Ligand SMILES: O=P(O)(O)OC[C@@]1(O)O[C@H](CO)[C@@H](O)[C@@H]1O
């Protein structure tokens with residue numbers, strides 16, 4: 001482990017590490033599932049496009065099988081060929097790594113940074129789809145995302161009921177009561193990132209269906225809790241008056257998680273804490289469950305259409321916020337590139353400038369945390385700010401359950417103690433952090 005700015009990137013070259021196991025086992029499994037999904041949809045492609053659809057299905061599967069073989073046999077990372085708008089950025093990134101690692105062909109699945117090659121896999125999956133019209137609009141991960149939404153409908157209903165009921169009393173609220181709602185909804189959004197969605201629906205006991213009721217039990221698993229500072233940041237914007245108080249949410253997963261983000265966003269606006277929310281999503285299907293523009297719109301439509309009074313009321317409100325421009329959805333190619341966020345200022349200055357316009361940035365999920373910290377083998381106790389390495393467009397809050405072995409900002413001994421008690425504490429999503437850094441404040 002390293003404590004300086006040169007902490008090495010996590011990589012599958014460390015045999016037995018989580019990165020190694022991910023590349024060896026998990027990535028090939030994901031590609032196999034994608035192949036199965038495309039194959040299962042063969043009849044649909046035929047109905048929609050005739051023989052052209054079948055031909056495209058075959059070609060896409062053949063490209064994906066080739067990709068799986070490249071991963072499994074540690075082949076060099078190849079240039080992209082699909083001519084899309086992010087192609088140059090990806091190919092330049094490859095050249096950058098080739099010159100760092102030695103020469104052409106030296107960048108490969110097991111030898112190069114895990115963050116890079118894992119992102120690259122999702123881009124190659126997309127290349128296999130894009131190169132094959134007429135099925136080039138097909139979202140290979142759509143089924144899982146919609147299923148996750150439907151399976152968590154009871155939890156969504158409970159959350160919307162909480163929100164809409166709270167709204168009825170919002171005028172007479174004390175500051176403490178407002179703070180209490182905020183903390184609850186921030187924590188719900190945090191735990192919404194738990195990949196197995198275990199706090200959502202599908203549980204036998206209907207009492208447990210409310211994600212709000214499990215919060216107290218989950219509290220001890222929040223390893224760093226800067227929520228007071230996040231609240232103070234929101235309050236300071238409010239007191240500065242006059243200016244647009246904007247919060248940006250850099251989204252992670254569709255299904256229940258994005259619903260928790262929308263409920264939090266609704267609360268912030270409806271209770272007068274914030275006047276504008278920018279959501280940032282992905283411009284193509286990414287890391288299995290990440291939100292695209294289609295998922296975002298679909299989620300709102302489904303929430304509106306739900307056969308539940310408060311859920312549909314929330315959905316209607318969200319649609320209205322979008323229409324009025326109070327909420328807006330944004331995507332940028334940088335979010336589906338492999339860069340650490342400290343590269344953003346140079347590699348995507350337009351996005352960096354956009355983020356500077358926010359009063360608070362909420363980064364959801366594990367992958368965003370990996371990119372914030374560069375996915376490096378940091379010492380557990382180095383400061384969050386150090387790991388950000390100059391990425392400071394605005395005050396930043398990361399809401400993340402731990403699913404990868406990078407963690408900073410812990411107390412001395414805290415990580416070691418957890419490691420000795422639970423070997424997989426960094427990857428099980430049982431633990432979480434609410435970590436904050438404000439570049440405008442003296443730390
Ligand atoms: O960003 P998310 O959705 O919270 O998690 C993304 C993730 O599933 O992908 C990586 C492993 O493949 C890990 O960083 C993490 O577990």
Ligand SMILES: [Mn+2]
Pocket residue numbers: 252253287289290365367
């Ligand atoms: Mn994700």
